[in-house]
Every structure is written in structure tokens, then in C-alpha cells.
Amino acid sequence: MLDALTEAEIQAYQSQGFILRRSVFSRVEIEQFNAAIDRLAADVIAQSHEGQEYRIDGRRFVDLDNQTLQFEPAPFEQDLRVLEPAHPLSSAVLTLLKDTRLVQPMQVLTGSDHVSLWTDKINFKRPGGSEFGWHQDAPYWMHDAAHLTQLPNVMVTLDDVVPGSGGFRVVQGSHQAGIHAARNDGTQLEGFYTHDDAVDVSQVVEFNEPAGSAIFFDPFLIHGSARNESGKRRRALIATYQPANLPTLKTKQVVNLG
Numbered sequence: 001m002l003d004a005l006t007e008a009e010i011q012a013y014q015s016q017g018f019i020l021r022r023s024v025f026s027r028v029e030i031e032q033f034n035a036a037i038d039r040l041a042a043d044v045i046a047q048s049h050e051g052q053e054y055r056i057d058g059r060r061f062v063d064l065d066n067q068t069l070q071f072e073p074a075p076f077e078q079d080l081r082v083l084e085p086a087h088p089l090s091s092a093v094l095t096l097l098k099d100t101r102l103v104q105p106m107q108v109l110t111g112s113d114h115v116s117l118w119t120d121k122i123n124f125k126r127p128g129g130s131e132f133g134w135h136q137d138a139p140y141w142m143h144d145a146a147h148l149t150q151l152p153n154v155m156v157t158l159d160d161v162v163p164g165s166g167g168f169r170v171v172q173g174s175h176q177a178g179i180h181a182a183r184n185d186g187t188q189l190e191g192f193y194t195h196d197d198a199v200d201v202s203q204v205v206e207f208n209e210p211a212g213s214a215i216f217f218d219p220f221l222i223h224g225s226a227r228n229e230s231g232k233r234r235r236a237l238i239a240t241y242q243p244a245n246l247p248t249l250k251t252k253q254v255v256n257l258g
């Protein structure tokens, strides 16, 4: 169990709600992965006219088979912001999700000898790409999952993240207070975003880490990121694991990972 979590990491996860492992994947591994997901993005964008388009809070979405494509707001409405789930379309994604460097920590965090996939997505965050408002994942999933506490996430950074490029941020310790108050600003998604008053800014941690780093985080942890003000992309994979033999969020297929 070379990649399993140490006692200190498990304690940090419990108290702060996250664990950072820097440079878990090599530059060569990440370059190959990025080439695959860039091809994937080009393919789904080319097919997106076949899907069902709709708008939420003015932003463009397309449902294409089992995938949801979320586009950037104007002026980048032709550019993909998020693709979820990515694994059915990409063997590179599935291979990464099965890697022991992710699976072994997830066996510990789910409290299960074997794990399966709940959901996965690629965030593309182009230069000028939009922010992710403060939110917790648990409220999104509470109507689909009875095992909310066994849905740990991991973000794998796919580009070097530097200040200004919209690094992933968390509010450490915020997972301990259950579901926090939601925004009430009249938007369609207000119920899914955390109210500003519930965000203790003194506890914010931002991850400006090299490509290939892994941030494991609790499904109740408040997280988000700022707009990408840099001239470079800030891509990331976010995947959520669960105990083995359970169906995924979107396709309802069982995807056992190890």
C-alpha cells in the first residue's frame, strides 16, 4: 500500500477537510493526459450541435448523450468550461481514475477495501475563464446519494497553477458544520452556492501547485476558485469516489476502479 494515506494525512483530512499531495503524476504523464483531453474537448464541441442546448443563469449548457457540456459565459461561449462525466469518452481518463496513486488514498477515505466512481469532470478554465463560486458538493448530491459522507473528491491539477490563474481554493475546517446557508440572490442556482456570510475568509487556502498535484477533499468542504486572470490555461480533473459496486451519478453504470 505504497500510496495509502499516512496517519498524519488522515488526521489532516478529518480536521481540515483536505490533503495535498504535490507532484503525484510526472510532467510526461500529465502532458500525455492533456493531449487526450484536448482531443476529447475538440470532439465534443464539434458534436455539440447534436445535443440539447439550454441556459441556466444565462450560461450555455448542452446535454449530449450522458455528458453535460458547460460553456464559458460571453465572450467565450464557444469554449468548454466543464465536461461531466469524461470517463465514458476517454480511456486516458479511466486509466488515471484507476491509478493506485488515486485509488489507494480513496480506499482509506471511503472506508472501503474497493472503490467505484461516483462522478468525474474536466474543468478547462481557459485564460479569462470564469470563477467557480463558493459551494459544497453535498447539496448537489443529497437527492441522489444516501452515502454523502463516503463521496471524497480529488482534484488533479493539469497545468502549473500560479497566483492569478484561478487556483483551487477551500475553506479549511468548513466541512465540519454540515450544509451551510445558501445564497439568496434570486439566481436559478442560488440554492447550490454557499452564502458569503458562511465563508470564513480567514480560513481560505489556495493551491498554487505544479501540474500533477492531487488535492483530496471532503464533500462537505466549501470550495471554489477565482477567474483565470493569467494568459495560460488552468485545467483540472475532479473525480469523486465511493465504495465499490455502486452506480455512478449520471450514467447509473457501476464503474469499479480498484
Ligand SMILES: O=C(O)CCC(=O)C(=O)O
Binding pocket: 123, 132, 166, 167, 168, 169, 223, 224, 225, 236, 238
Ligand atoms: O476547478 C475549480 O477551480 C473548482 C471546480 C469546482 O469546484 C467544481 O467543478 O465543482
